[in-house]
Amino acid sequence: TTRSWNFMGFPLNVTRSTYESDIIIGMLDSGIWPESESFNDKGFGPPPTKWKGICQGSSNFTCNNKVIGARYYHSEGEVGPGEIASPRDSEGHGTHTASTAAGDVVSHASLLGVASGTARGGLPSARIAVYKICWSDGCSDADILAAFDDAIADGVDVISLSVGGWPLDYFQDSIAIGAFHSMKNGILTSNSAGNSGPRSESVLNFSPWALSVAASTIDRKFVSQVKLGNGAIYEGLSINTFDLGNTMYPIIYGGEAPNQTAGYEGISSRLCTSGSLNKTLVEGKIVLCDAATIGSGAIAAGAVGSIMQNGFFKDLASSYILPASVLRMSDGADILQYLNSASEPTATILKSIEIKDELAPAVVIFSSRGPNPLTRDILKPDLTAPGVDILAAWSGASTVTGYEGDNRFVQYNIISGTSMSCPHASGAAAYVKSFHPTWSSDAIKSALMTTAYPMNPDKNPDAEFAYGSGHINPIKATDPGLVYDAGEIDYVKFLCGQGYGTRQLQLVTGDQSACSAETNGTVWDLNYPSYTLSTKYGESITRTFQRTVTNVGSQISTYKAIINAPAGLKIQVQPSVLSFQSLGQKQSFVVTVEATMIKTMISGSLVWDDGLHQVRSPIVAHVT
Amino acid sequence: HGTPETDRKTFIVYMGDRPKGDFSATAFHTSMLQEVVGSGASDFLVHSYHRSFNGFVAKLTEEEKQKLEGMEGVVSVFPSEKKKLH
Numbered sequence: 001t002t003r004s005w006n007f008m009g010f011p012l013n014v015t016r017s018t019y020e021s022d023i024i025i026g027m028l029d030s031g032i033w034p035e036s037e038s039f040n041d042k043g044f045g046p047p048p049t050k051w052k053g054i055c056q057g058s059s060n061f062t063c064n065n066k067v068i069g070a071r072y073y074h075s076e077g078e079v080g081p082g083e084i085a086s087p088r089d090s091e092g093h094g095t096h097t098a099s100t101a102a103g104d105v106v107s108h109a110s111l112l113g114v115a116s117g118t119a120r121g122g123l124p125s126a127r128i129a130v131y132k133i134c135w136s137d138g139c140s141d142a143d144i145l146a147a148f149d150d151a152i153a154d155g156v157d158v159i160s161l162s163v164g165g166w167p168l169d170y171f172q173d174s175i176a177i178g179a180f181h182s183m184k185n186g187i188l189t190s191n192s193a194g195n196s197g198p199r200s201e202s203v204l205n206f207s208p209w210a211l212s213v214a215a216s217t218i219d220r221k222f223v224s225q226v227k228l229g230n231g232a233i234y235e236g237l238s239i240n241t242f243d244l245g246n247t248m249y250p251i252i253y254g255g256e257a258p259n260q261t262a263g264y265e266g267i268s269s270r271l272c273t274s275g276s277l278n279k280t281l282v283e284g285k286i287v288l289c290d291a292a293t294i295g296s297g298a299i300a301a302g303a304v305g306s307i308m309q310n311g312f313f314k315d316l317a318s319s320y321i322l323p324a325s326v327l328r329m330s331d332g333a334d335i336l337q338y339l340n341s342a343s344e345p346t347a348t349i350l351k352s353i354e355i356k357d358e359l360a361p362a363v364v365i366f367s368s369r370g371p372n373p374l375t376r377d378i379l380k381p382d383l384t385a386p387g388v389d390i391l392a393a394w395s396g397a398s399t400v401t402g403y404e405g406d407n408r409f410v411q412y413n414i415i416s417g418t419s420m421s422c423p424h425a426s427g428a429a430a431y432v433k434s435f436h437p438t439w440s441s442d443a444i445k446s447a448l449m450t451t452a453y454p455m456n457p458d459k460n461p462d463a464e465f466a467y468g469s470g471h472i473n474p475i476k477a478t479d480p481g482l483v484y485d486a487g488e489i490d491y492v493k494f495l496c497g498q499g500y501g502t503r504q505l506q507l508v509t510g511d512q513s514a515c516s517a518e519t520n521g522t523v524w525d526l527n528y529p530s531y532t533l534s535t536k537y538g539e540s541i542t543r544t545f546q547r548t549v550t551n552v553g554s555q556i557s558t559y560k561a562i563i564n565a566p567a568g569l570k571i572q573v574q575p576s577v578l579s580f581q582s583l584g585q586k587q588s589f590v591v592t593v594e595a596t597m598i599k600t601m602i603s604g605s606l607v608w609d610d611g612l613h614q615v616r617s618p619i620v621a622h623v624t
Numbered sequence: 625h626g627t628p629e630t631d632r633k634t635f636i637v638y639m640g641d642r643p644k645g646d647f648s649a650t651a652f653h654t655s656m657l658q659e660v661v662g663s664g665a666s667d668f669l670v671h672s673y674h675r676s677f678n679g680f681v682a683k684l685t686e687e688e689k690q691k692l693e694g695m696e697g698v699v700s701v702f703p704s705e706k707k708k709l710h
Contacts, residue, residue: 140634144707149676163710165705165706171638419709509640510643
């Protein structure tokens with residue numbers, strides 16, 4: 001990416017571990033375009049000795065010392081037309097996410113001049129292992145599990161998976177099952193939270209043993225100016241790579257150009273949907289539309305551009321198949337007034353420019369929100385990372401939009417989603433792992449969560465349900481001071497408490513672990529780096545949370561508990577001072593939270609502070 | 625088997641951790657499947673998981689799925705559906 005890593009304070013010249021080139025990130029996605037400059041293996045040695053994977057190549061796909069392995073899975077039926085039976089990415093998504101996590105440094109990257117800069121992944125020296133599980137009709141559970149089965153055994157360090165379905169029980173969900181076995185093997189799975197926001201309880205990947213990543217903005221916004229014949233200029237959101245050369249074109253309102261021969265009236269043609277516009281009236285003109293569409297209706301009618309209106313997305317720009325800009329409704333109304341008043345109205349749409357978004361980072365509207373739909377007292381998503389208008393490498397087999405009528409084949413493309421934020425977190429996790437190769441997946445998850453930049457709830461009304469612990473901060477995550485570690489046995493206790501039976505759990509763990517009064521752990525005692533409790537509106541509730549932290553900071557250190565408790569929350573920590581005499585030493589404490597639910601959500605925090613490290617955890621009370 | 629192909633759906637039979645030591649997954653899974661579908665079980669076995677955990681993918685009827693759910697060693701049986709890129 002050309003901006004997001006710098007935006008989060010993670011410059012190219014950051015201190016790197018000598019172990020970085022031994023790190024392998026497993027990308028479970030739509031494949032990869034191995035010829036992209038982002039996957040050039042110049043300067044790379046052979047794969048690390050721990051690598052046990054393969055390159056499931058064919059005549060048209062080969063790995064190199066950057067993309068060290070690749071497999072593809074299509075367990076059912078034939079590969080569809082236009083798709084490639086190999087790990088090669090015909091969609092673009094997998095190439096984009098892989099280059100975000102671990103793409104090499106490529107200067108002068110851009111999308112046809114837009115978002116120009118030096119593109120790079122979080123770990124330019126890391127290796128990539130590709131597991132192609134997604135095809136044009138989706139990503140099957142059978143293939144997702146097959147990829148996990150291989151990736152874990154192949155020896156990857158981190159698994160990145162930007163895919164989801166709908167809320168399911170932990171052992172009915174291929175992603176949760178795969179992530180559980182990854183965790184057992186010390187491999188952190190980074191998951192996209194989902195794009196079903198801002199609806200409450202819409203987070204789709206929420207197992208406590210995986211990292212769930214929301215999507216937020218960076219300080220770069222793309223605007224495309226609309227210039228009218230009367231000199232007025234409006235700024236709309238879009239990624240417009242087309243250059244109309246400042247030429248003014250006649251402009252017409254879609255509502256006044258219905259394709260009557262096909263039965264359309266103005267009330268539908270105003271939306272400019274496919275087939276609704278009268279070609280004779282629209283051809284060679286810019287068309288004003290009352291909805292944002294990909295532009296196929298306008299282009300089919302011969303329009304040279306489209307000015308669209310949208311009252312929904314305020315911080316997200318998209319690409320269209322013709323020159324386009326998406327204006328706010330009030331600006332659209334102004335332009336319609338100009339159309340109605342001018343005798344020969346004209347307009348043009350300028351190529352996109354970058355402006356600084358002073359409100360960033362803010363969680364984007366589509367990012368899935370908590371609370372956790374299955375285990376309400378585990379906070380999800382865990383954190384947020386850049387997922388809006390991210391430039392990264394693209395497949396040579398797909399166009400900018402992937403829609404018919406788009407002939408722009410590009411090396412780099414700009415797209416948005418929690419799919420884009422997830423590989424940022426995967427890269428950050430791999431960065432932490434490169435400094436601490438022996439850390440468990442939960443230690444890495446804890447490091448990422450407790451060092452996250454706090455976010456502003458005034459700019460994010462859903463607060464922790466939008467951003468979890470906050471915005472990822474990779475540099476700080478390498479030195480978190482303390483970690484809330486957990487492992488398989490902790491999750492067995494948690495699952496016992498959740499009602500899973502001994503027989504089931506013995507099979508999952510492969511040992512004789514059993515649920516008993518001793519092992520039945522409450523959800524509040526899972527050693528999680530955040531604290532959540534829920535009750536009914538208007539009621540008061542008191543919960544105690546048992547936690548243990550491990551010293552990974554200074555050998556001799558004293559941490560004091562700093563509590564932030566807003567109205568409605570009473571928080572006590574016992575003991576409130578933790579002293580450590582050695583690295584790896586563990587200390588336990590109890591957090592007691594009394595919440596009076598006078599509103600739907602109240603959040604505070606606990607910070608363990610030794611003057612050098614601030615180990616921050618959100619404390620969230622919410623109404624069920 | 626007298627069951628139309630259209631009545632069979634793809635299910636994942638999740639069996640937890642990978643057994644220790646040598647483990648012939650395909651033979652083991654085919655044998656399990658044979659107990660519920662009878663002869664020709666290998667025709668309905670789509671994939672065996674064996675490298676990191678234990679389980680298999682099979683084409684099953686609803687009745688066969690229910691039988692497998694009650695078998696020793698099975699954690700869960702659920703349909704293989706399609707998830708989406710985010």
